[in-house]
Amino acid sequence: MSSTRPDRDPSRTNVAILGMGTVGAGVARLLIDHGDRTARHAGKTIWLSKAVVRDLNKPRGIDLPEGILTDSIDEVLEDPEIDVVIQLMGGLSPAREVMLRAMEAGKDIVTANKALLAEHGGELFTRARQLGRSIAFEAAVAGGVPIIANVSQCLSANQILSLEGILNGTSNFIVSQMDEKGAGYDETVKVAQDLGYAEADPAMDVDGTDAAQKLAILSHLAFGATVDWRDIPRSGIDGLDPADLRYASQLGYRIKLLAIARLVDGELELSVGPTLVRKGTPMAEVRDAYNAIRVVGDAVGPVFYHGLGAGQMPTASAVVADVIDMAVGRTPITFQTLEYFSEDRPARAVQRDVAKLRGRYYLRLHVANHPGTLAAITGVLAEHKISIASVMQHEEHEDAASAHKGTTNGDFVPLVIMTHEASEGAAAAATEAIAALESVDGTAVRMPVRG
Amino acid sequence: MSSTRPDRDPSRTNVAILGMGTVGAGVARLLIDHGDRTARHAGKTIWLSKAVVRDLNKPRGIDLPEGILTDSIDEVLEDPEIDVVIQLMGGLSPAREVMLRAMEAGKDIVTANKALLAEHGGELFTRARQLGRSIAFEAAVAGGVPIIANVSQCLSANQILSLEGILNGTSNFIVSQMDEKGAGYDETVKVAQDLGYAEADPAMDVDGTDAAQKLAILSHLAFGATVDWRDIPRSGIDGLDPADLRYASQLGYRIKLLAIARLVDGELELSVGPTLVRKGTPMAEVRDAYNAIRVVGDAVGPVFYHGLGAGQMPTASAVVADVIDMAVGRTPITFQTLEYFSEDRPARAVQRDVAKLRGRYYLRLHVANHPGTLAAITGVLAEHKISIASVMQHEEHEDAASAHKGTTNGDFVPLVIMTHEASEGAAAAATEAIAALESVDGTAVRMPVRG
Ligand SMILES: NC(=O)c1ccc[n+]([C@@H]2O[C@H](COP(=O)([O-])OP(=O)(O)OC[C@H]3O[C@@H](n4cnc5c(N)ncnc54)[C@H](OP(=O)(O)O)[C@@H]3O)[C@@H](O)[C@H]2O)c1
Ligand SMILES: NC(=O)c1ccc[n+]([C@@H]2O[C@H](COP(=O)([O-])OP(=O)(O)OC[C@H]3O[C@@H](n4cnc5c(N)ncnc54)[C@H](OP(=O)(O)O)[C@@H]3O)[C@@H](O)[C@H]2O)c1
Numbered sequence: 015m016s017s018t019r020p021d022r023d024p025s026r027t028n029v030a031i032l033g034m035g036t037v038g039a040g041v042a043r044l045l046i047d048h049g050d051r052t053a054r055h056a057g058k059t060i061w062l063s064k065a066v067v068r069d070l071n072k073p074r075g076i077d078l079p080e081g082i083l084t085d086s087i088d089e090v091l092e093d094p095e096i097d098v099v100i101q102l103m104g105g106l107s108p109a110r111e112v113m114l115r116a117m118e119a120g121k122d123i124v125t126a127n128k129a130l131l132a133e134h135g136g137e138l139f140t141r142a143r144q145l146g147r148s149i150a151f152e153a154a155v156a157g158g159v160p161i162i163a164n165v166s167q168c169l170s171a172n173q174i175l176s177l178e179g180i181l182n183g184t185s186n187f188i189v190s191q192m193d194e195k196g197a198g199y200d201e202t203v204k205v206a207q208d209l210g211y212a213e214a215d216p217a218m219d220v221d222g223t224d225a226a227q228k229l230a231i232l233s234h235l236a237f238g239a240t241v242d243w244r245d246i247p248r249s250g251i252d253g254l255d256p257a258d259l260r261y262a263s264q265l266g267y268r269i270k271l272l273a274i275a276r277l278v279d280g281e282l283e284l285s286v287g288p289t290l291v292r293k294g295t296p297m298a299e300v301r302d303a304y305n306a307i308r309v310v311g312d313a314v315g316p317v318f319y320h321g322l323g324a325g326q327m328p329t330a331s332a333v334v335a336d337v338i339d340m341a342v343g344r345t346p347i348t349f350q351t352l353e354y355f356s357e358d359r360p361a362r363a364v365q366r367d368v369a370k371l372r373g374r375y376y377l378r379l380h381v382a383n384h385p386g387t388l389a390a391i392t393g394v395l396a397e398h399k400i401s402i403a404s405v406m407q408h409e410e411h412e413d414a415a416s417a418h419k420g421t422t423n424g425d426f427v428p429l430v431i432m433t434h435e436a437s438e439g440a441a442a443a444a445t446e447a448i449a450a451l452e453s454v455d456g457t458a459v460r461m462p463v464r465g
Numbered sequence: 466m467s468s469t470r471p472d473r474d475p476s477r478t479n480v481a482i483l484g485m486g487t488v489g490a491g492v493a494r495l496l497i498d499h500g501d502r503t504a505r506h507a508g509k510t511i512w513l514s515k516a517v518v519r520d521l522n523k524p525r526g527i528d529l530p531e532g533i534l535t536d537s538i539d540e541v542l543e544d545p546e547i548d549v550v551i552q553l554m555g556g557l558s559p560a561r562e563v564m565l566r567a568m569e570a571g572k573d574i575v576t577a578n579k580a581l582l583a584e585h586g587g588e589l590f591t592r593a594r595q596l597g598r599s600i601a602f603e604a605a606v607a608g609g610v611p612i613i614a615n616v617s618q619c620l621s622a623n624q625i626l627s628l629e630g631i632l633n634g635t636s637n638f639i640v641s642q643m644d645e646k647g648a649g650y651d652e653t654v655k656v657a658q659d660l661g662y663a664e665a666d667p668a669m670d671v672d673g674t675d676a677a678q679k680l681a682i683l684s685h686l687a688f689g690a691t692v693d694w695r696d697i698p699r700s701g702i703d704g705l706d707p708a709d710l711r712y713a714s715q716l717g718y719r720i721k722l723l724a725i726a727r728l729v730d731g732e733l734e735l736s737v738g739p740t741l742v743r744k745g746t747p748m749a750e751v752r753d754a755y756n757a758i759r760v761v762g763d764a765v766g767p768v769f770y771h772g773l774g775a776g777q778m779p780t781a782s783a784v785v786a787d788v789i790d791m792a793v794g795r796t797p798i799t800f801q802t803l804e805y806f807s808e809d810r811p812a813r814a815v816q817r818d819v820a821k822l823r824g825r826y827y828l829r830l831h832v833a834n835h836p837g838t839l840a841a842i843t844g845v846l847a848e849h850k851i852s853i854a855s856v857m858q859h860e861e862h863e864d865a866a867s868a869h870k871g872t873t874n875g876d877f878v879p880l881v882i883m884t885h886e887a888s889e890g891a892a893a894a895a896t897e898a899i900a901a902l903e904s905v906d907g908t909a910v911r912m913p914v915r916g
Contacts (some may be wrong), residue, residue: 040764044622044764048622050622050623051622051623052621054803054843055617055618055621055802055803057801057802090836101603147843152619158764158765158766160615160619160620160768161475163614163618164611164614164615164619165632166506167506167614167784167786167789167790167795168603168611168614168615169504169782170502170503170506170784170785170786170789171495171499171502171503171609171781171783171784171785171789172502172782173499173502173784180812181797202583259688294750296747296750296771299745299747299750311609311782312778313495313609313778313779313781313782313785314492314609314772314773314778314779314783315609315772315773315776315778315779316611316773316783317610317611317770317771317772318767318769318770318771319768319770319771319774320747320769320770320771321765321767321768321769322765322766322767323768325495325689326764326765327763327764327766328766330622330764331620331622331623331762331764331765332620332765333622334621334764335618335619335620335621335622338618338621338622339618342798342799342802343797343798344618344798344799347793347794347795347798348793348795350508351506351507351508351793352505352506428558
């Protein structure tokens with residue numbers, strides 16, 4: 015069941031890369047330029063036999079030895095000498111079909127494709143077990159931060175109690191820039207695109223999809239929960255108003271796109287969304303395109319990880335560590351023991367009803383500047399048994415910010431309320447009722463508060 | 466070569482704990498109370514067969530099933546059914562002899578004893594390889610933070626460029642408390658002892674020995690260097706003056722006991738000592754008894770780890786993860802491949818001459834309050850080609866701090882100088898020359914500055 019079968023040279027593991035884009039070229043560079051390093055850690059040579067692309071003429075920014083580049087996947091699948099396929103095409107198709115065919119051809123898989131695992135993990139992992147193959151996927155979550163190995167191996171003595179993180183570097187870059195520069199959302203997205211931190215279409219990054227897919231994978235590893243990422247309540251940072259970053263800051267918080275999984279009364283609370291995080295805590299101070307994850311285990315307590323969640327070489331670092339683990343034989347053991355995404359293993363935690371999630375909330379309203387307003391709003395909150403921690407009323411007319419929505423406009427002024435702990439259900443209902451009040455104009459902004 | 470031999474039950478790994486002190490009792494608790502968890506991660510039962518102590522009558526704070534507790538090490542060594550010995554006695558002897566005997570009796574070893582590894586690692590690891598046994602030691606460095614696995618496996622695609630960390634929780638607790646409370650060293654040590662963060666004799670913790678031993682182990686894993694911890698230039702936080710914490714703070718820094726290893730021109734720069742770390746960086750904000758490590762890899766970039774470096778359950782978390790890795794068969798692979806502390810593997814990096822280390826420095830002097838003083842001091846620095854980044858002269862007479870040395874005393878006033886980059890050799894020579902000036906009174910305090 016190990017990746018090296020008796021008919022193969024035990025002093026060498028042959029690998030092929032499918033897809034020589036950003037990550038693939040980085041992996042090729044590590045394998046070709048640093049063979050001594052991989053050999054030292056694997057106890058054998060790791061040999062790049064083939065690299066498959068669609069377009070043979072596209073420049074790859076790396077000198078590949080003669081005979082490696084090919085546009086034929088079959089050349090890889092039909093080569094019995096190739097042990098490991100490093101699957102670095104993006105998207106679901108043909109990535110899924112190619113991965114199935116590679117396993118059927120007897121190859122173990124290393125991949126960075128989180129979307130594929132989030133959609134078809136169950137099928138792919140089950141098929142791998144049937145075929146006696148293994149799949150490694152460290153690079154699929156948090157890029158260079160080895161959170162997969164840490165959650166499934168290093169912290170294996172623990173019942174993990176909670177896991178929360180900044181799992182999308184693009185969103186974090188945008189939010190940090192808006193925060194530091196006081197800039198608007200749209201212009202900051204353009205900056206991120208120019209610097210290569212955001213794709214031409216950043217929708218999946220900024221709307222919380224990517225973070226939810228990663229959270230679904232981590233939730234499986236940490237809690238044994240089988241979650242469809244679509245079932246994770248999520249919101250993104252798209253359209254985030256700089257006014258909220260400012261008010262949060264005045265209250266001692268930063269806003270981060272946080273993915274949260276935590277056990278509450280044996281159920282798993284899951285969410286992805288912009289969240290107020292107290293300044294000075296490590297999570298609040300995560301900047302630029304960095305990722306961070308805080309895991310709390312019942313034995314170890316809190317462990318915090320911080321590093322680059324994407325980019326060519328950080329991601330390649332995770333991929334090549336997986337290749338080494340595969341070649342040396344650790345991955346097959348881990349894969350067979352943990353039975354990831356096995357339909358035979360009962361789920362160890364079920365997802366908690368969204369309405370039952372509890373937390374404190376930040377509310378930003380746009381309210382009529384007359385005496386009865388506050389009474390009406392606090393009345394609604396009281397009706398829903400939500401108590402108020404603080405109220406901040408602004409009358410800013412002067413600064414540039416008045417161009418944004420959410421600041422003063424005629425007789426309407428921004429009102430910011432921080433609540434004490436309440437259920438998501440009550441908070442949602444109260445917010446809806448408040449937004450419907452005559453003295454409240456426009457959409458109410460509501461975000462959870464941590465720390 | 467794996468820990469489970471054919472004559473043993475493959476569905477079960479039997480283990481024995483030697484030493485039921487703080488850590489041993491925590492490990493027993495995890496193994497006994499959470500057998501389901503360990504079985505899930507190991508794919509088999511991990512069975513606690515024996516627990517060895519000196520004194521059978523001492524309360525252990527845990528209910529051990531009948532027949533487990535014994536005061537006879539031989540009962541463990543002579544039991545062929547026991548696969549893994551969890552070695553949790555402290556000290557060098559009889560720990561070393563017992564470990565050798567256990568390996569000779571065919572047992573694999575999990576240990577938390579960093580002092581033993583720092584002193585006898587070469588001998589113990591070589592003997593293990595001769596006997597086909599494995600040694601796991603995650604808990605020996607940074608307690609619950611799984612830095613051993615991260616450096617030797619998760620980041621294996623990288624050439625590690627630098628590694629720096631807060632590796633001694635006791636020292637960090639003391640320094641953080643002094644910083645936050647403005648308290649003196651001796652009274653803070655008492656607080657730490659009362660709260661269980663410092664032992665009755667905290668010498669090895671506060672003088673930098675413990676951090677140097679851990680740094681020696683990490684340097685071997687990360688850089689392939691074989692370093693005697695005694696050869697690491699080190700100073701401790703014993704006798705740290707609160708005045709330096711105050712001045713550092715005014716300059717935008719905190720003082721931390723930092724262990725540093727970094728490659729410079731192919732040589733390994735190593736040091737342990739109180740260091741000024743810029744406020745707002747993750748390392749500066751590590752508080753209480755936490756540990757933290759920042760590793761920079763050439764592919765992954767910086768990865769930062771933060772967690773509890775000691776204490777019963779965090780340390781037990783690391784020990785039990787090792788037991789699982791041993792039982793499942795990952796450790797034997799890792800151990801055989803990486804050949805830790807092998808005399809056959811040439812050292813990949815040699816230690817750089819201390820005098821060649823380069824950095825910026827903080828100097829605090831006690832100088833005569835008259836016109837020529839500054840000229841004399843800056844003259845000495847210029848002679849050693851050290852340029853000055855800033856000078857801060859204090860005339861504090863008013864506050865409680867005047868009770869401490871290093872503050873005003875008669876006509877002497879404190880003078881703080883921050884230098885630009887200089888070599889350790891030049892900085893040491895200049896400091897000595899300055900301390901000998903007539904206008905300078907008492908010892909000059911000198912610390913490196915990071916970030
Ligand atoms: N970039 C990151 O920082 C990062 C981080 C973590 C995870 N990931 C994941 O890693 C994977 C790869 O990302 P990337 O950024 O490297 O993508 P990319 O730059 O778009 O590269 C994709 C590569 O796949 C090749 N390819 C696509 N379809 C193919 C087909 N049918 N046959 C043969 N080759 C095909 C492309 O070939 P051509 O070049 O010839 O078009 C290209 O070389 C994705 O799943 C992504 O989510 C990326
Ligand atoms: N405590 C931590 O947070 C921590 C963290 C990381 C690493 N470590 C390391 O872990 C190891 C254990 O630490 P600890 O704090 O648990 O120490 P501890 O509380 O002092 O316990 C030591 C245990 O060893 C037993 N022992 C000592 N000599 C023995 C002998 N000759 N025969 C049989 N039993 C013997 C003692 O038995 P009696 O109880 O009968 O005297 C005691 O149970 C040390 O190497 C330490 O450096 C500790």
